[in-house]
Amino acid sequence: MKTYITPARFRLAVQLLFTLFCVYVGVRFAAFLAWALGQSSEFVTKPGAVEAFLPISALLGLRQLVETGKWDAIHPAGLTIFIAIMVMGFVFRKGFCGYICPVGFVSNLLERAGRRLGLAIIPNRWIDYPLMSIKYGLLGFFLYTVLFGMDFRSVQSFLSAPYNMVADAKMLAFFTDPTVLSLSILFVLGILSLLVRNIWCRYLCPYGALLGLFAWFGPTAIKRNTTTCIDCGKCSEGCPSGIKVQEKKSVRSPECIGCAECIGNCPVDGCLSFGLFGRMKIPWIVVGIGTVAVLLGFYCWAMATGHWDAQMPPFMVKKIYTMFLGPV
Ligand code: SF4
Ligand code: SF4
Ligand code: SF4
Incomplete structure (x- = not known):
């Protein structure tokens, strides 16, 4: 029987939902x-989810x-949210990047468009590595x-500093009132994303x-059954991260976003699957659902x-935002 829930469709649906949720939060x-x-005189509580955009503050x-x-x-x-994302990363690979991050979603759309246009490449490894x-250097x-580098007193000073208190408002201003420079950088990144697959995520994002x-170090990895594999290469072709799945017995690469598109592309039933602790097979959908469940679990807690x-x-x-916020 033909299944309509493919890894690509499922991922797109989850990404869309989270991107719309981010717009709602904004x-x-x-x-x-x-x-x-x-x-405005109408009281609105601050949506906590907006703090997901402050990873440095969360690290401190x-x-x-x-x-x-x-x-x-x-x-x-x-x-x-920061701790939830780390837990997701450990248990469900980079499921956050594959299913939840709105920047990853946009990058993914551009990467797909680039591939359709026959433009998006991954440079050879002498340039790629x-x-x-860069992203590891930034991290x-x-x-x-x-x-x-910071003594503990400086950490506490940063956390209680006016800039940190209203950092979420400054972040919003980046989107609602962008400078010419930030728009130019976004434009250049957008064009480059059509030419080089996921350029931002692949080379620049320390998160x-x-x-990765x-x-x-996590327990989940893609497993390839080398006995049933027919070496058609469809897994490697469809991988958004450009991983050569066809040549590996097990994919543990820090670039793997757990999207399961390689599994969806494989014509041999059961040849590719997610494995847990190197042995147990888990259905591909568990990674996406598990990623979302970790986030919701942390939220409820x-x-x-x-x-x-x-x-x-x-x-x-009100006093803090009025006192510390310059023009937003
Ligand atoms: S690499 Fe960074 S920007 Fe890309 S999806 Fe992951 S967290 Fe988001
Ligand atoms: S190896 Fe498979 S699960 Fe990992 S990024 Fe590539 S297509 Fe997605
Ligand atoms: S798509 Fe499946 S059968 Fe084809 S090379 Fe990849 S693992 Fe082997």
């Missing part, structure tokens, strides 16, 4: 800001958590600075680099235990 956050800055919050056991009181949802080292810089490292919304009375929130 609209609600704009309404919250209008209230906080006195431009994580250091504070490890050193003091204290959860970040300024952006509690940001820290919850050095370019990939190393951020990790070194936050974990070793993806961190998730978690995934590398955080809501139930007070680790999502900042515990601050509305008048205080």
Whole structure:
């Protein structure tokens, strides 16, 4: 019987849902800001999900958590989401990149368009590997600075600094009131994404680099049955990350986003599958559903235990945003 739920369709549906959710969060956050800055009298609570866009603040919050056991009181949802994403990365490969991240979604659309136009390439490894080292270099810089370069007092000063308190509003301004420079950079990246597959995610995003490292040590990997494989190459052709699945017995690459498109493309039933701990086979859909379930699980836990919304009375929130925010 023909199945209509293919890995590619399922992933597209989940990506679309999360991208629409991000737009909704952005609209609600704009309404919250209008209230906080006195431009509207209608009270709107701040949507915690907006803090997902503050990974540096979350990393500093994580250091504070490890050193003091204290959860970040300024952006509690940001820290919850950050830890959830690390857990996802470890258990379900880079499922966050494959199913949830809206930037990854846009990059994925451009990559597909580039492939259809016969443009998108992955440079040969002499160029590819050095370019990939950029994101690891950026990751190393951020990790070194936050974990070793800053003393604990500086971490706490950053977390309670005005800039950090209103960083989410500054981030929104990047989208609602972009400068000519940021628009030009986005335009160039968009064009380059048509020419080089997933250029931002593949070479520049330190968040993806961190998730890739978690995934590398994780228990989930694509497995190829070398006995039943007919060497048709369809798995490698369809892989958005350009992994040569056809040549591997097991895919543990930090570039693998767990999208299962290689499984969907394989004409031999059961030849490719996700394996857990190198033995147990799991259905491809478990990775996508599991990724979303981890996020929802953390959200429910955080809501139930007070680790999502900042515990601050509305008048205080209003005061902070009015005091610290320059023109947004
Ligand atoms: S690499 Fe970065 S931008 Fe790309 S999907 Fe992953 S987290 Fe998002
Ligand atoms: S190896 Fe398979 S699951 Fe991993 S990115 Fe490529 S197509 Fe997706
Ligand atoms: S698509 Fe399946 S049969 Fe074809 S090369 Fe890949 S693993 Fe082998």
